[in-house]
Amino acid sequence: xxxxxxxxxxxxxxxxxxxxxxxxxxxxxxxxxxxxxxxxxxxxxxxxxxxxxxxxxxxxxxxxxxxxxxxxxxxxxxxxxxxxxxxxxxxxxxxxxxxxxxxxxxxxxxxxxxxxxxxxxxxxxxxxxxxxxxxxxxxxxxxxxxxxxxxxxxxxxxxxxxxxxxxxxxxxxxxxxxxxxxxxxxxxxxxxxxxxxxxxxxxxxxxxxxxxxxxxxxxxxxxxxxxxxxxxxxxxxxxxxxxxxxxxxxxxxxxxxxxxxxxxxxxxxxxxxxxxxxxxxxxxxxxxxxxxxxxxxxxxxxxxxxxxxxxxxxxxxxxxxxxxxxxxxxxxxxxxxxxxxxxxxxxxxxxxxxxxxxxxxxxxxxxxxxxxxxxxxxxxxxxxxxxxxxxxxxxxxxxxxxxxxxxxxxxxxxxxxxxxxxxxxxxxxxxxxxxxxxxxxxxxxxxxxxxxxxxxxxxxxxxxxxxxxxxxxxxxxxxxxxxxxxxxxxxxxxxxxxxxxxxxxxxxxxxxxxxxxxxxxxxxxxxxxxxxxxxxxxxxxxxxxxxxxxxxxxxxxxxxxxxxxxxxxxxxxxxxxxxxxxxxxxxxxxxxxxxxxxxxxxxxxxxxxxxxxxxxxxx
Numbered sequence: 001x002x003x004x005x006x007x008x009x010x011x012x013x014x015x016x017x018x019x020x021x022x023x024x025x026x027x028x029x030x031x032x033x034x035x036x037x038x039x040x041x042x043x044x045x046x047x048x049x050x051x052x053x054x055x056x057x058x059x060x061x062x063x064x065x066x067x068x069x070x071x072x073x074x075x076x077x078x079x080x081x082x083x084x085x086x087x088x089x090x091x092x093x094x095x096x097x098x099x100x101x102x103x104x105x106x107x108x109x110x111x112x113x114x115x116x117x118x119x120x121x122x123x124x125x126x127x128x129x130x131x132x133x134x135x136x137x138x139x140x141x142x143x144x145x146x147x148x149x150x151x152x153x154x155x156x157x158x159x160x161x162x163x164x165x166x167x168x169x170x171x172x173x174x175x176x177x178x179x180x181x182x183x184x185x186x187x188x189x190x191x192x193x194x195x196x197x198x199x200x201x202x203x204x205x206x207x208x209x210x211x212x213x214x215x216x217x218x219x220x221x222x223x224x225x226x227x228x229x230x231x232x233x234x235x236x237x238x239x240x241x242x243x244x245x246x247x248x249x250x251x252x253x254x255x256x257x258x259x260x261x262x263x264x265x266x267x268x269x270x271x272x273x274x275x276x277x278x279x280x281x282x283x284x285x286x287x288x289x290x291x292x293x294x295x296x297x298x299x300x301x302x303x304x305x306x307x308x309x310x311x312x313x314x315x316x317x318x319x320x321x322x323x324x325x326x327x328x329x330x331x332x333x334x335x336x337x338x339x340x341x342x343x344x345x346x347x348x349x350x351x352x353x354x355x356x357x358x359x360x361x362x363x364x365x366x367x368x369x370x371x372x373x374x375x376x377x378x379x380x381x382x383x384x385x386x387x388x389x390x391x392x393x394x395x396x397x398x399x400x401x402x403x404x405x406x407x408x409x410x411x412x413x414x415x416x417x418x419x420x421x422x423x424x425x426x427x428x429x430x431x432x433x434x435x436x437x438x439x440x441x442x443x444x445x446x447x448x449x450x451x452x453x454x455x456x457x458x459x460x461x462x463x464x465x466x467x468x469x470x471x472x473x474x475x476x477x478x479x480x481x482x483x484x485x486x487x488x489x490x491x492x493x494x495x496x497x498x499x500x501x502x503x504x505x506x507x508x509x510x511x512x513x514x515x516x517x518x519x520x521x522x523x524x525x526x527x528x529x530x531x532x533x534x535x536x537x538x539x540x541x542x543x544x545x546x547x548x549x550x551x552x553x554x555x556x557x558x559x560x561x562x563x564x565x566x567x568x569x570x571x572x573x574x575x576x577x578x579x580x581x582x583x584x585x586x587x588x589x590x591x592x593x594x595x596x597x598x599x600x601x602x603x604x605x606x607x608x609x610x611x612x613x614x615x616x617x618x619x
Contacts, residue, residue, distance in 0.1 A: 039472055039479045040430065042080035042125065043156040047426055050379055050399070053080040054159035058089065058147040063166050063175040064137040069098060072133045076149050078123035082157065086150050088118035091135060092143030094168045101131035142167040142180065142335045153475065160392040165337055181303065185334035186292065186311040189232060189239070223322035225285070228272040230330040231265055231292045231311070233342035235395070241269030242342050244349045246293040249273040251286040252316060260286060277322050285320040289313070290328060294345045298352050298360060301345045301372045309341045340394030344374045347400035354451045356520070360411045362527060370407045381406035383415070398448050405447030409440065418532040429490045430472060432483040435533035442492025442534065443526070450519045455497045463494035466559045467510060484560035486534040491559045495534070496522055498555035511567065512558035514551050521546045538563055
């Protein structure tokens with residue numbers, strides 16, 4: 001038995017020699033049953049849309065200081081039969097791999113240090129594998145160990161990437177597992193600090209006194225000085241501006257620091273804060289430092305303890321001169337993990353920019369500010385106005401925006417959400433749920449797709465290719481048919497999207513040729529009513545005067561939701577539809593010559609009439 005098979009075994013079989021006189025079994029045993037082909041229904045690890053077939057975690061037995069070793073334990077769980085699962089982990093720069101787990105291969109990196117390891121294993125449903133590695137701390141720093149298990153099938157078969165954050169210090173007291181609490185460090189992005197003597201021009205300038213601009217540059221109570229700079233983060237190897245974060249200028253004092261001013265970072269991540277340059281202690285200028293906070297008028301990205309993320313550059317400028325403008329340059333989070341806090345912030349900010357009105361609810365004047373907690377144990381929205389995002393999901397803008405969509409619905413429904421039932425906690429995007437569950441989750445999907453202007457998230461969604469007769473696993477033609485109707489989250493989300501989009505691609509345009517060209521008819525009905533299901537939303541849309549006739553209903557029918565859809569036909573014309581067909585539809589349906597120009601997609605087969613002017617052929 002090779003290492004690959006041995007590592008995945010859940011039990012060990014011990015063989016013994018049979019006595020020489022034993023007779024052979026006249027009935028040979030059948031060969032073992034081959035593993036079943038997995039489907040998305042087998043992926044039960046996790047909650048809701050985020051269920052996976054694989055789950056991983058990683059733990060260190062302690063936080064090592066520089067020069068110490070620690071034991072890393074990697075655990076892999078499976079809820080489906082999966083062959084050739086690639087399990088890998090990567091160490092940050094302050095760690096090196098001293099001993100890899102059995103069955104893992106390694107590859108030296110720059111300078112010969114080993115920081116990555118990977119192994120391939122066959123797993124069966126219910127398996128749980130544990131691997132141990134020895135790591136050594138070689139430098140101070142803060143970052144994470146990352147672990148993942150992938151199949152090559154994509155979502156939802158692969159695990160999410162799991163992170164084990166740590167800080168390596170020079171002593172045990174300065175080393176810790178997890179992230180640092182309080183203020184985080186910012187690092188300089190290669191750019192020099194620039195100082196200028198260009199005076200700040202206020203909207204109502206005060207004539208400068210000689211004292212303010214004398215040779216000694218002593219501070220005066222009327223003096224105005226400024227600081228400008230830029231704050232960015234990294235995503236997918238690209239530098240991105242941390243727009244709409246709060247930039248704070250502070251004066252450091254011996255008793256209590258004073259906030260001098262605040263600005264919001266613009267679309268390029270730039271800011272400028274101006275302030276009176278009177279320190280008030282000994283007549284000197286301000287002792288300036290900066291902080292960047294994940295605060296927003298309508299949401300705040302926080303630690304698990306509820307405090308916003310704050311990043312501080314280590315630079316401090318003491319006793320700055322009157323009228324001086326200091327360019328602090330460009331900064332970014334020192335810990336690359338913290339980029340995910342800023343990706344989370346930016347995803348929520350994009351949702352705020354898209355959502356019409358000054359507040360999340362157009363009819364409110366006192367805007368609700370909800371908390372977005374990153375990192376947390378699960379990605380979900382809870383009714384205490386809190387969005388929870390896992391460490392890995394902090395880099396997934398769609399997940400963040402989906403959960404923000406729940407917060408928006410809760411706000412607009414005035415904290416009176418539909419009763420989705422207890423089973424909705426573990427709903428699936430293609431499973432049959434209560435009508436309320438499918439509506440609440442389908443709306444959040446639509447909201448995220450609309451904000452991002454992209455209706456496809458991973459292989460688990462793919463709503464643009466919805467048809468009658470599509471499969472639970474698009475990559476497996478033998479998998480079960482997806483359920484249909486408005487009790488299915490993915491069908492509701494697809495119907496909402498198809499009401500606003502430009503119609504289906506030609507290859508799948510069976511019934512959806514409707515194009516409202518805007519999401520706002522859907523949004524207006526949502527704002528003006530409290531819908532408890534898609535069916536109720538559709539009736540409210542009709543009452544609001546928006547289109548619900550056959551053309552608009554075709555967008556729903558494309559997504560297997562039938563609201564009395566009857567496809568209109570031009571007189572004497574034949575309409576050709578490609579397979580697959582809705583359940584119960586006819587191969588050739590026809591009407592007498594006196595027909596009304598409408599056909600039923602659910603007619604039972606009948607003999608065609610040669611006098612019909614309203615023939616529809618499906619093939």
